[in-house]
Each structure stands twice: as structure tokens, then as C-alpha cells.
Amino acid sequence: MAFKDTILTFENNKIITNDDYHNMEVMMDWEAPIMEKSAEYICESKGDILEIGFGMGICSDYIQAQGVNSHTIVEIHPQIIEKLKIWAEDKSNVTIVEGDWLTCGITNKYDGIFLDTFGDESLDSFKSFAIAIGKIGTKLTYWNNYPHVNDKYNFDDITFEEVTVSPDSNIYTEIQETYYMPKVVL
Amino acid sequence: MPTITASSNDGYQSSSLNSSWDAVHDHVGASNPVTNLTYSALHAIRYEYVSARGGIKYYLTRSFFDFDTSSVGSAPTEATFKLKAHTQNTCTPCIVAKSGHDPSAAATDDWFSTWITDQSVTLSGWGASDITAYSASTAMGSVDAFTDFTLNEDARDDMASLSTFKICVLHNNDYNDTAPTSGLLRTGLYWANNGTESHRPYIDYTAAEEEGEAPVSNATFFGANF
Numbered sequence: 001m002a003f004k005d006t007i008l009t010f011e012n013n014k015i016i017t018n019d020d021y022h023n024m025e026v027m028m029d030w031e032a033p034i035m036e037k038s039a040e041y042i043c044e045s046k047g048d049i050l051e052i053g054f055g056m057g058i059c060s061d062y063i064q065a066q067g068v069n070s071h072t073i074v075e076i077h078p079q080i081i082e083k084l085k086i087w088a089e090d091k092s093n094v095t096i097v098e099g100d101w102l103t104c105g106i107t108n109k110y111d112g113i114f115l116d117t118f119g120d121e122s123l124d125s126f127k128s129f130a131i132a133i134g135k136i137g138t139k140l141t142y143w144n145n146y147p148h149v150n151d152k153y154n155f156d157d158i159t160f161e162e163v164t165v166s167p168d169s170n171i172y173t174e175i176q177e178t179y180y181m182p183k184v185v186l
Numbered sequence: 187m188p189t190i191t192a193s194s195n196d197g198y199q200s201s202s203l204n205s206s207w208d209a210v211h212d213h214v215g216a217s218n219p220v221t222n223l224t225y226s227a228l229h230a231i232r233y234e235y236v237s238a239r240g241g242i243k244y245y246l247t248r249s250f251f252d253f254d255t256s257s258v259g260s261a262p263t264e265a266t267f268k269l270k271a272h273t274q275n276t277c278t279p280c281i282v283a284k285s286g287h288d289p290s291a292a293a294t295d296d297w298f299s300t301w302i303t304d305q306s307v308t309l310s311g312w313g314a315s316d317i318t319a320y321s322a323s324t325a326m327g328s329v330d331a332f333t334d335f336t337l338n339e340d341a342r343d344d345m346a347s348l349s350t351f352k353i354c355v356l357h358n359n360d361y362n363d364t365a366p367t368s369g370l371l372r373t374g375l376y377w378a379n380n381g382t383e384s385h386r387p388y389i390d391y392t393a394a395e396e397e398g399e400a401p402v403s404n405a406t407f408f409g410a411n412f
Contacts, residue, residue, distance in 0.1 A: 121368070143239050
């Protein structure tokens with residue numbers, strides 16, 4: 001079953017999948033330091049930002065706090081889209097795009113890009129997609145699910161910044177005390 | 187044709203969910219095996235790849251069965267293990283392998299990879315050459331219909347030589363130590379505890395001609411005298 005078709009459970013500190021995904025957590029609030037750093041990085045220009053995957057909206061809040069020109073959010077899961085629409089009601093610079101980031105028709109150029117999705121089978125296309133919608137100097141990061149540096153998309157200009165975290169018990173990542181945040185410059 | 191129904195010790199055991207295929211495939215079991223169900227809609231045989239937050243996770247479930255074969259004196263000339271799918275049948279094709287499980291000593295470390303390697307080979311990196319196949323790779327049949335696993339000579343010999351004949355059913359790629367690349371493949375099963383006798387897994391076999399037994403007439407076989 002595709003992720004968008006699964007029923008999610010929303011708790012105060014996490015989103016959980018159902019048995020189709022082993023009741024795996026989609027996102028948890030211990031990630032806040034990661035989201036804050038990620039938002040700071042991609043919003044350095046205060047320009048046009050593309051966020052792929054809304055999740056709990058933690059990174060979205062941090063992006064908004066950066067005072068960016070525009071904030072486009074792509075989300076595929078219908079239950080999360082409902083929450084995203086409520087969250088965006090009082091935010092004039094937010095554009096919601098519903099669907100799969102690869103096929104939903106995004107053609108604008110962005111100054112900052114953050115990819116953080118779940119159950120995403122299109123990741124092999126992310127690098128070419130990012131290059132197509134990026135500018136020279138666009139800042140990009142993505143969720144690194146591994147407890148080490150991981151240049152999974154083979155970007156040319158990439159460094160990693162260590163972020164100290166304290167994960168709650170979970171089954172979706174092996175990240176322990178340190179998150180290795182990818183910092184890509186297109 | 188004689189039949190032997192699986193004992194009520196049948197059931198399944200699952201691996202941990204892990205990003206390392208080797209860790210999952212070679213696992214000795216994430217929890218004790220489950221043997222008290224009448225059917226399983228999800229957990230019976232699983233071969234899974236889950237794409238999560240940009241990382242993948244593997245997961246396996248293998249099922250096991252044992253049969254009282256103490257009355258099988260000689261290796262049957264034919265034998266078929268018959269297993270009925272419940273709810274879903276997407277974990278396919280599967281294969282029957284020799285097992286060494288012991289439900290009476292259900293310690294986690296005694297199960298899963300340990301049982302089918304019969305504890306005689308290293309668990310690290312085990313593959314098809316390390317265990318005994320009792321059947322060919324076989325496509326799972328429709329839900330609520332029996333799938334027939336034709337048992338090979340090794341299986342039939344063991345039916346005769348062992349008082350308890352033990353088998354494991356696993357996905358063919360799991361047997362071959364090949365990691366999944368997509369999908370959630372799951373087959374549910376009816377177990378021997380099921381209240382409806384016609385749902386229970388069983389073996390039917392053709393008994394070998396016993397010593398001293400009257401020979402079968404060719405005439406009977408071929409419809410003519412020779």
C-alpha cells in the first residue's frame with residue numbers, strides 16, 4: 001500500500017503509520033533541532049523556499065520564522081494535507097501543492113529546498129529535479145536517516161553539519177546523538 | 187491417499203525491522219514464535235521492503251509446521267504439502283525447507299534462521315546452499331484455496347526416517363538470500379488450530395509398497411495383462 005493511502009495516527013509528539021508500515025513513526029518532535037538548523041540553512045537568502053513534506057509542521061514553523069519571501073509546501077498524504085491547510089490559513093506567503101513532488105507540476109525556481117518525505121519511491125529522481133528547479137547558489141538539504149554522512153544523491157557541492165539530538169525511542173531511524181545535516185549548494 | 191494434518195505447534199516468527207538485509211535475513215528472531223492462532227491475516231509469510239524517511243527497512247516472517255510421521259514406514263512415492271492462504275497471498279513464490287524448530291523450547295535464539303540452518307552452519311550470510319529444500323519454488327494459490335507444494339525425495343525420505351517431520355515455508359528470495367527491492371509481500375495462512383478442519387494444513391502422500399504387501403498388479407495399473 002502506498003504511503004498516501006495508509007491511515008495515520010496523530011499524537012502530541014509524533015505521527016505513526018499503521019500496520020502496513022509496521023506502525024513506524026513518520027515524524028517525532030525530538031527532530032526539532034534538526035528542523036531548526038535545516039530551516040536556517042535553506043532560508044539564508046530569505047527568498048523563495050520549497051519544502052517537500054509537511055509532516056508535523058515543525059520545519060514549516062521554523063521556515064516561517066525566517067521571514068522568507070515565499071514558502072511553497074508539497075504534501076502527498078491527505079490527512080496531513082488537512083492539517084497543513086489549517087496551519088496555512090493565516091500565512092499569506094504559503095502556497096500548498098498537493099501530490100507527488102515529482103509529478104505535481106512544479107516549475108518555479110527556488111532559493112532554498114528541503115526534502116523530507118516518507119515512503120517515497122521517487123527519490124532516485126531528486127537530484128535532477130532539484131537541479132531543474134534550483135538556481136546557482138540555491139541552498140538545499142534533505143532528511144538524512146542514517147547516523148553518518150550520506151551523500152545519497154551524489155551532489156557535487158555538499159558538506160555535513162553535525163546537530164546534537166536526543167531521539168526518543170523509535171523504529172524509523174538509527175540516528176542516535178548526532179544528526180549529520182547535508183548542506184548542498186547548487 | 188493417507189493424510190497427516192500439521193500439529194497445533196505450527197506458527198510463525200518474524201525478524202526485526204532493520205535497514206540491513208543481512209541483519210534481517212540472518213536474524214535469530216526478534217521475538218518468540220507465535221503458535222496459538224487459528225489463522226493469520228498478515229503475519230504468516232512476509233518478505234518486505236519499506237521505504238520510510240529516505241531510508242529503507244527490511245522485514246521477514248517465516249512460518250513453520252511439523253507433522254507426526256511416526257507411522258510412515260517407508261519413503262512415500264509422492265507427497266504434497268497443502269497450505270491454505272488467508273486474506274492475502276502476495277508473498278509469492280514460496281518454498282518449503284527442512285526445519286529444526288522445537289516449539290517446546292521456544293527461546294528466541296533457537297528459532298528463525300537457526301531452525302532452518304539446523305544450527306549446523308554459520309548464521310552469517312547463510313543462503314540456499316546451506317539448507318535443505320523440500321520443494322521447488324511454488325506460486326501461492328488463491329486466498330481460501332490450497333496451494334500444493336510437491337515434496338521432493340529428500341522430504342519423502344525424511345518423512346520415513348523422522349518421527350516428527352518439520353518444515354519451514356519462506357519466500358523463495360528469502361531462501362536464496364536476495365534482498366527485496368520493493369513492495370510489501372504478505373501471505374496470510376490458516377493454522378492447524380483452526381476450528382474448521384478443512385482449513386488446516388496437511389500432507390497427503392502415496393505410501394510406498396511395504397515389504398510383504400501384495401504387489402500391485404500391472405493389470406490394475408495398465409488395464410491389460412502382461
